[in-house]
Structure formats: structure tokens, C-alpha cells
Amino acid sequence: MGKLRLRKQTMWSDLPEYLMERILECLPVDCFFRFRAVCNTWNTLFSSQHFNSIARNSQPFLILCPSSTQMPSLLYSFFTHTWRTISLSFIPHECQCPINFRGSASGLLLADINANFCFGYSSPTLCVCNPLSQMYSLLPEMGSVSRIMAKAILPVGDKTNEYTVMVVGMSSTDRVLLEAYNSTTKAWKVAGTIPDVHIRNENMFFCKGSLFCVTASGGIMAYNVEQGITTIVSMPTVDAHNLWARLVCCKIGLVVVGAIEENHSLKGLIMWELVFHEMVKDYKWVEIGKMPNSVCEEFRRSSNSNWFDCVGVGDKICFRANESMLILVYDVSRASWNWLAKFCEDLRFVSMGWLPLQPMSNLKFC
């Protein structure tokens, strides 16, 4: 075997394919998209099942969507710690009607266009879109549900490009139904009935086989889709304080964010994971984190508004006070708090929905 010479120009092309792949696997997911333009081999590689699987299991982006698609959406990458803009103007909707983004799974966002409070429309039109591939699909009207109470989009299967959208709502006969849309059959089908439950808002999450939402009485409704079983779980109690609960779905599972308020001001925050115990066939609360007082004080100072919103993005939970552009992030796996780099000053008062966005490198469908 000859000596290995230090050749300056052509050496990296001598790197065995296996090693080149190993290097590329270490790249942040953002690069999986940009480096497709390098050459044919890399284009094929980054579109392959293997790299898509890496992308699928990596930390999702955070996307902030204004209620008008005339304004660009903001995309944050936790790998590169930077913001990008992305246009969602490819989604058709009436200019006067706000578009509400309600769910996210496998790189797809679920939105309702022609939202309820836009006069003249009796039921919203649901739309599923893929911001990264700039594709969308308008869903047909539901068969049985006439008034939507909550909706969610379920993750795409490992082998298929099929997605499911689930809607909980009232039928014309005043029954609370679960109706499901399948992207392959392109049809709605009643998937179950839910006992009369008043859902507090439209946020519904699909996690580990069940749908979760907050009820009007402040509890959590868990609906096991396969078994058709509904469970109502009461909120955890913290001494005698009032706890305002928000649900977030993150990598570990369903988390309840409990804000402790005093005089309409945030005094503290505790997060619990809702864990299902097979043995007792019941849910239990497991505390996963608390906001330290110093962080709480900084968060209060970030805005004049007392209202805040939170969202689960991978293994992080993001918090943003109303009328603020500062985002606080809790890293669940490291139990640490960080402020994100600021984004545009001008968007402070724009109404925005925010969601996790999983970059999927080969899912161009919608």
C-alpha cells in the first residue's frame, strides 16, 4: 500500500461515501435543505428515507403565523439560533378574514380560513398546508359536525404520507361527535361520540393515541381514539392558589402549564406532565419544572399585558407575553430557561398563532 500523500486539491473527493454520510448526519436539519443544491448525490442523499428519518426526529422549528397571510410568517431554528421569514401567501383566503393556525404535525399545519367570526360563513373551511413546500389542501365540509368545538391534525405514519384531521363538534342533533378526515380517502367519517363536554377553547392536542383539551370547568378531557374512552382529569392543585391551565404538547408528552396568578399578575408557574399509568388505568400528574422567581420577574417585565401564551416545540416549551416580542424558552430535558434572540420589533401588536414545525425533508405532499 502506497504512502498517503497530503494532496491539497482532490483529497475530500477520496472520502468514502460512508464517512461523508456520517459528516452530513451531524449537520443541523436546516442544511439538509440548502445542501441539496450542492450536487446530484447530495440531493438524493438528503431526500432519502434515512435523512428524512433524522429530520423527523430532530428538534422542530418554531413558526409564528400572523392572522393575515399578507404578512410573512417567522421561522425560528433552534439549531442555528436564527429567524427566517417564510411566506404563506399561497394559501387562499378572503383578505378580511383572519386565518387561524390551530394544529401542527409532521411538517403540516392545520388552519381554519374564513374563520367563524367572519360574517356570511356558517362553517369555517379547514386547510392543511406545508409551509416548507408551499403546498396546501382545502378540506371538504364535514359530514356530521356542524359546529366545530376543537380540531387537531395527527402525525403522518412512518411509511405512508397519509394524514388525519380530527374534529370535535356538535351535530345538527346536538350530539358531540368526533369526525375524522383521511387524506387518502379524502373523506370525513364519524369516529366516535364524546359525552357532553364543554370545551374551553379550540386547542386540541393529539398525544400518544389520545386527544386532549381543556374543559370549561377547568379540567382536562382525554379521549382515547382507538378505544373510544373519555376520561376527565382534574387539574393538579397548588396550595390554595388559583391555577390557570394551558395545555402544551411536547416531545415527552402532554404537559399542563399552570400559571399561579395574584392580582391579575403572574406570581409563579409550574409544569406537570400528564402520565397514563397502565396498571391503574388512570392519569397521574408528574411535576417537570417550575419557573424560578427571578425568571418570573423578568417575564412579567417583558410586557405590560398580563396575558401570555405558551406552545410546546420538541423538548422545549416557549412562552410569550401578549404585546411582547420576547420569547422565553424552557428546555425540558435540561431544566433550563433561556430568552430567544429577538425578532422584528414591528410585529409586537400583530395577532399571531404559533406552532412547532417539523422539517420533513421529503414530504412534498399535502
Next chain:
Amino acid sequence: MAEDPTAAMAKECKVRLKISDDTIFEVEYAVAMQSQMLKNALSDTGTDGTVPLHNISSEIMAKVVEYCAYHVNAANTISEKDVKIWDQEFLKDLDQATLFNLIMATQYMVIHNLQDLICQTVADRIKDKSAEEVREIFNIQNDLTPEEEEEIRHENQWAFEEEGWPEIQEEVRLEG
């Protein structure tokens, strides 16, 4: 079954490695064992002879030995955080040619942890580069037609655009 030679040999035995320009590197047995290839070679032949490693230069061998020597002790005595800091320093100022030769050496000598470290380092060096810059670094021919390249850029527009806003504020780590 023969007695495990590792315990007896660990501190005392030296392994002789003969490299490309015929110089001999003497390394401790435990250090040499970081290489799966040497481990296999020595378990067959014992440590009496000299193991030939013709395709490795003395500059590269020195780096490999430096890494392996540090990591023999690191496992038990040094904190994970400090090991990470050392690893970063170890590769920090190495040029592309050295990195390339090092990674090939880890492939030949089968040293997994060093190979992983180099792969991550190379990835970190290219992650902020454009497609053109990456082609230059790896000396890759652009075999995409202008239409194909345009299609890729158009389909993945968001990934190619310049950052919308510069970072105004550094990410601040809070006590928590």
C-alpha cells in the same frame, strides 16, 4: 482460556508502531487499545513485534496518539464537560488537510470516538456555508443542470434566503 493479558500489560507494556517514513512510535498498551484495529492485531500476535502502519504519517500519528493517550485517563478521572472542552481545543486549529488525513486514519485504525468527533467538527465548519462554498471545500463537481439547481432552490426557498433579521440580542442563559 488464557488469562486476560490486559491487566498485566496495562502499565508496563509498550506497543511499537512503525509508520510511513519508517519511524517507530512507542505507545502504552492501554493507549493502543483505543484502536480496535490494533486491539485485534495485537491479540493475535502479542506485543513482541512491531505493527506496521504504512499509510499513516508521523504528523497524523502524533495527533492520534495524543488523543488516545488523553482519553485513556479521561474516562475515569476527568469530568465530561472538561473532556468536551479538551476535544474542541484538540481539533480547533487543524486545517482541512490534517482533518482529512486524521479521519482516514481513524477509519483505518478503527477509533470510533475520534471519528465521531472529527465528523461533528467538519459538519460544524460547513453548516453556515453556502452550497457553492461547500462544493469548493469538498472539491465537488456541480453535476446539476441549471434547471435542476433552480428547481431545488425554488422548492426550498426558505432555506436559501438570508436571515430576515439579525440577532439583536444574544441568547441569555438564566439560572434555573
